[in-house]
Each structure stands twice: as structure tokens, then as C-alpha cells.
Amino acid sequence: MTNFVRRFLFGFVLVAAVGLGSCMPYDRPALRVGIHLWPGYEPLRLAEMLGYYHSERIKLVELPSAEEAIQEYRNGVIDAIAITGDEALRVAAVEPEEHRIILALDYSNGADVIMARPGIADLQALKGRKVGFQPDAVGAVMLTRALEQAGLSLSDIEPRPLPVVEHVRAYQRGVVDVVVTFEPRRTELLKLGAHEIFSSARMPSEIVDVLLTRVSLFETHEAAFQELVGGWWRAIEHWRKQPDDAARRLAVHQSMTPAEFLGAIKGLELLDRQANLQAFGGGAGALRGNLERMADIMVSRGLLPATKKVDVEGLLDDRWVSDAP
Numbered sequence: 001m002t003n004f005v006r007r008f009l010f011g012f013v014l015v016a017a018v019g020l021g022s023c024m025p026y027d028r029p030a031l032r033v034g035i036h037l038w039p040g041y042e043p044l045r046l047a048e049m050l051g052y053y054h055s056e057r058i059k060l061v062e063l064p065s066a067e068e069a070i071q072e073y074r075n076g077v078i079d080a081i082a083i084t085g086d087e088a089l090r091v092a093a094v095e096p097e098e099h100r101i102i103l104a105l106d107y108s109n110g111a112d113v114i115m116a117r118p119g120i121a122d123l124q125a126l127k128g129r130k131v132g133f134q135p136d137a138v139g140a141v142m143l144t145r146a147l148e149q150a151g152l153s154l155s156d157i158e159p160r161p162l163p164v165v166e167h168v169r170a171y172q173r174g175v176v177d178v179v180v181t182f183e184p185r186r187t188e189l190l191k192l193g194a195h196e197i198f199s200s201a202r203m204p205s206e207i208v209d210v211l212l213t214r215v216s217l218f219e220t221h222e223a224a225f226q227e228l229v230g231g232w233w234r235a236i237e238h239w240r241k242q243p244d245d246a247a248r249r250l251a252v253h254q255s256m257t258p259a260e261f262l263g264a265i266k267g268l269e270l271l272d273r274q275a276n277l278q279a280f281g282g283g284a285g286a287l288r289g290n291l292e293r294m295a296d297i298m299v300s301r302g303l304l305p306a307t308k309k310v311d312v313e314g315l316l317d318d319r320w321v322s323d324a325p
Contacts, residue, residue: 031224034078040106043235052231080213110201110267123150132176280318
């Protein structure tokens with residue numbers, strides 16, 4: 001065999017080996033990301049549908065409610081979780097050194113609502129009414145702000161703690177006159193004749209959804225986190241350029257028509273990279289100030305212990321916002 005042939009064969013084998021190496025399977029377990037039914041989390045699902053997430057690196061785990069998602073996260077069944085800012089504060093209060101918010105997903109600027117029966121015209125008419133709400137989550141914060149704006153207090157109403165899955169049923173059965181809820185339940189209640197008397201549009205940027213995860217996963221799942229955040233950017237870009245396509249893909253999951261879905265997301269501000277850089281970077285409407293105000297409300301309502309107030313600045317980590325492609 002001539003030297004030329006030997007060199008050619010060696011080069012061929014080397015190129016083949018490099019090619020095979022680039023196709024080697026991912027040597028980490030997939031990052032398990034928990035989501036539940038909320039339109040603001042749908043860009044994650046869209047990213048999966050469009051192939052921006054590789055199944056060996058990222059696995060979306062659908063859960064029935066925020067409560068169950070939080071429980072699975074606490075039990076280590078999932079590695080990251082899409083939840084509201086107040087829920088993230090409650091989780092972090094237990095082990096603050098272990099958890100970090102790495103991405104702001106959306107602001108609810110009208111998607112969280114208070115729905116009332118016909119004849120209940122405004123917030124002042126809540127006095128003496130049976131009001132259903134989720135007591136340990138954003139529902140309590142929404143109700144607190146609404147009552148403040150109406151000059152009422154919790155003692156002026158008949159509060160009825162309700163899990164989210166019971167919101168529509170409780171209204172149908174007459175258990176409550178009013179429900180503090182969100183999409184897609186808002187659309188279901190509209191079909192039953194309820195109307196909106198308050199929304200998060202009257203408290204803009206106060207309700208934020210975030211992605212919470214564990215610090216211990218940063219080194220072992222660096223590529224997965226980059227892909228997770230980068231896929232979020234790409235999905236939002238696709239959503240903005242092709243809203244009808246995004247609605248067609250996602251509406252079925254929300255039990256809506258594409259037109260209903262597009263109407264439901266009008267109350268959401270999906271946060272792209274620039275919005276995240278602003279949110280993590282400070283200034284007006286910054287994430288830190290938002291969450292600190294939320295923590296104060298939660299302490300006043302007994303939803304967070306005053307002795308365990310979360311260090312919000314330490315909870316925020318912008319490395320993926322800054323570095324994700």
C-alpha cells in the first residue's frame with residue numbers, strides 16, 4: 001500500500017470518526033420542564049413542535065395544575081418549572097440557596113381576571129358576595145388588589161377557596177357568584193354568561209410568569225439550558241411573524257378555536273430577549289422590584305412568613321438570558 005493510499009485512508013477514517021462523534025447521543029438525562037395549562041407557557045410547547053428542542057436534552061412535562069407542578073418540582077420529579085412569580089417566591093422560601101429564576105416568560109396585562117354573574121356590575125358590588133379564588137397563588141394577590149381599588153376588605157365578602165380545576169364547575173353550580181381566574185377558564189365562563197369586572201390590565205406587569213430551576217443543574221445541563229432559553233426566543237419570533245400558524249398549532253391544547261386563542265393572548269405580554277434583559281437589568285418595571293412588591297403583599301396576607309422573606313436579588317440569575325443563542 002502506497003503512502004498516498006495510507007494517508008487517504010487515515011484521513012477518511014478521521015473524518016468519519018469526527019462525523020460520528022458529532023452525532024453521539026447526549027450524555028445527560030433530559031432536562032424535565034414542568035408546565036400546566038396557561039397560554040403564557042405555550043411558546044415552550046411551540047418550540048417543541050417546531051423542533052427547537054431536542055428530546056434527548058429537553059422534555060416538557062404536562063401537569064394538571066400549578067399545585068401539582070410545584071409538588072413534582074419539590075419532589076425532584078421535574079427539574080425546572082414554569083410558574084407565577086408569587087409561586088416561585090413560595091418555593092424559594094424553603095431552600096433559597098437552591099433555586100434560581102433564569103427567565104421571565106410573560107406579564108399578565110389582562111389575562112388574569114375577576115368574572116362575575118350578570119347583575120354584579122363592578123368591584124363595589126362584590127360586598128356580601130361569594131367569591132371563589134385560589135388562596136395560595138396569584139388569585140389571592142389579584143383579589144387583594146381588586147378589593148383595595150374598591151375600598152373593600154376581605155371581611156366585606158364571602159371568600160371561597162377553590163382550586164383552579166373547580167372554578168367553572170363552582171360557578172355553574174351556584175357555589176360562587178364571582179371567580180378570580182385566568183385563561184382558558186375565562187373563555188369558558190364567558191360562554192356561561194359571566195362578565196369581567198376586573199383584570200390584571202389594571203395592575204400592569206405586577207403578575208409575571210417565570211422559569212424556576214435548581215442551581216445544582218447549571219453545570220451538568222448547560223447545553224440544555226441554553227437550548228431551552230434560546231428555543232423560547234425563537235418560538236416568540238415565530239409567534240409574532242406567523243400568529244395564525246401558532247394559534248392553529250396551540251389552540252387545540254387550550255380547548256379553544258384559533259380565533260379564541262388569539263383573543264385570549266391579547267392580555268399577555270410574551271417576553272423576548274430584549275424584554276428579559278430589561279427585566280433582569282433593572283429600571284422601571286424591573287423583575288426585582290416587581291417580586292419584592294409581590295413578596296410584601298404575600299407577607300401581609302400570610303402567604304409568606306415574615307421571618308423568611310426571600311432575597312429576591314439572590315434569586316435572580318441572568319446567565320442564560322445573557323448567553324443563550
